[in-house]
Amino acid sequence: MAPTAGLGFKPEHFAPALSCPADGLWFEVHAENYMIAGGPRLAMLETLRSGHPLSIHGVGLSLAADADPDPQSLAALRTVVERFRPFVVSEHLAWSSWGGAHFPDLLPFPRNRESLLRLVRNVDIAQQVLGRRLLIENPSAYLPLAHEMSEAEFLARLVQRTDCGLLVDVNNAYVSACNLGGDAGAYLAALPAEAIGEIHLAGHSPDAGVPSGGLLIDTHAAPVCDVVWQLYADLLARIGPRPTLIERDDNLPAFDVLLEEREHAAALLAAAAPGAGEVYAVAC
Numbered sequence: 398m399a400p401t402a403g404l405g406f407k408p409e410h411f412a413p414a415l416s417c418p419a420d421g422l423w424f425e426v427h428a429e430n431y432m433i434a435g436g437p438r439l440a441m442l443e444t445l446r447s448g449h450p451l452s453i454h455g456v457g458l459s460l461a462a463d464a465d466p467d468p469q470s471l472a473a474l475r476t477v478v479e480r481f482r483p484f485v486v487s488e489h490l491a492w493s494s495w496g497g498a499h500f501p502d503l504l505p506f507p508r509n510r511e512s513l514l515r516l517v518r519n520v521d522i523a524q525q526v527l528g529r530r531l532l533i534e535n536p537s538a539y540l541p542l543a544h545e546m547s548e549a550e551f552l553a554r555l556v557q558r559t560d561c562g563l564l565v566d567v568n569n570a571y572v573s574a575c576n577l578g579g580d581a582g583a584y585l586a587a588l589p590a591e592a593i594g595e596i597h598l599a600g601h602s603p604d605a606g607v608p609s610g611g612l613l614i615d616t617h618a619a620p621v622c623d624v625v626w627q628l629y630a631d632l633l634a635r636i637g638p639r640p641t642l643i644e645r646d647d648n649l650p651a652f653d654v655l656l657e658e659r660e661h662a663a664a665l666l667a668a669a670a671p672g673a674g675e676v677y678a679v680a681c
Contacts, residue, residue, distance in 0.1 A: 399670060400638040402662040403452065404655055405645060411441055413652040415448060422659070423484070425452040425642050431481075432473040439480075446481055452595065452642070453483040454564075457499070460519045460533070461506045462492035471526045478527055485595050485640065487532040487564040488523070490516070490552070503536055509545040513554055520559045532564040532594045537601075537615035538573040548573075549587035562594035567629045568621070568644075572601050572613045581628055590636040598629060598662060599644035618647035621658055629662070633669035641666060 401421025406414060414424065424445060431442060445451070455474055458466050478486055491503035506512050524531055533555065535548060546554075552563060565588060567581075574581035600619030604612040621629075621643070629641075643658045 400640045400666060402641045402643065402659045402666060403450075404643050404659050406442075406445065407645075407649060408438070408441060409649070410652045410655075411445070415445060417652075417656070419656065419659070419663075421663070423450040423452060423640070425454050425644075428453050428455045428474050428477045429457050431477050442481060451481050451483045452485040452487070452640070453478055453481065455486070455488040456503070457493060458488050458519075458523060459492045459494040460488055460523065461490060461504075461512065461516055462495055462519075463515055464495070466519055466523055466526075467494070471523060475527050478529060485532060485564075486527060486529050487534055487595060489534045489536060490548075490555075491536050505536065505538060505540070505542060507542045507544055508548060508551040513546075513551060513558075516555055517558045520555065520561050524559065524561065530560065530562055530594075532562040534564040534566055534597070535569050536573075537566075537569040537576075539576055539612065539614075541577055547584075547587070549584055553587075553589050553592075556589055556592040561592075563588060563592045564595045564597060565593050565632070566597040566599070566615075567632065568597065568599040568601055568625050569615055571622075571625050571628060572615050575611075575613050582631060585628060585632050586635060593636055593639055596629065596632070596639050596641040597644055598625060598641060598658075600625075616647055617644045621661075626661070626665075630665050630669075633665060637671070638666040638669050 403423035403425055406424035406426050431439060433439060457470055489503050492506060493500050493503055520531060555561060570581045570584050598621045599617045600621055601613045602616040602618055604614050641662045643655060643662060645655055
């Protein structure tokens with residue numbers, strides 16, 4: 398089946414999501430919200446899965462920490478993956494826990510040989526336990542660190558050594574380029590095309606805590622901006638269609654509003670398909 402566009406699933410959208418007949422619609426959920434033994438949340442996702450494919454997106458493995466992944470977290474993720482059988486499983490190029498402490502952020506690290514070896518080990522451990530290929534997501538960046546290699550080079554080496562894939566967040570690439578300087582288009586063009594298994598599109602917001610402005614935060618609280626849409630179209634022109642998610646986690650609008658963004662992504666995917674004719678969109 399040709400790659401299609403999906404939406405991040407929110408329980409308040411359960412009824413319209415379940416009944417929406419848009420062709421190829423799929424949903425992504427954060428694994429940690431479903432690491433429970435039972436209850437209405439799991440039942441809701443089971444029902445949704447009966448009509449739409451799922452993608453599982455983890456936020457808690459802390460793969461870039463200087464420690465092995467927590468066995469209990471990995472086991473819980475495996476349970477979710479085995480129960481819901483997603484077509485994609487993904488995590489982040491970041492760390493979020495250390496010494497038993499867990500932080501509510503996806504934190505950065507210096508990209509050097511030592512951190513690459515640690516990521517290789519942790520991704521290998523995770524993929525072996527899950528029995529699945531992981532897609533690793535590029536982060537958004539907010540402060541400069543002393544790196545030995547570019548992020549694109551780091552990700553390419555990680556892919557080569559682990560056979561993991563990439564989840565390319567176009568908004569993260571744009572936010573990072575705006576905050577630290579750089580060319581988001583050149584960054585995206587440097588990523589290994591064959592490794593890209595999913596794309597994320599989201600919105601960002603100016604940091605209200607910086608009076609002078611200039612710092613963008615990957616809030617997932619706004620529509621996808623025009624520049625990110627263009628970067629996405631350029632990426633598709635280079636690599637071809639890939640499953641694409643519209644993310645919205647705050648300032649959540651009505652389901653139909655999100656579906657309009659999803660339709661725009663679907664149209665760009667259709668236009669990028671080999672032998673594509675006129676652009677089209679699907680709607681409920």
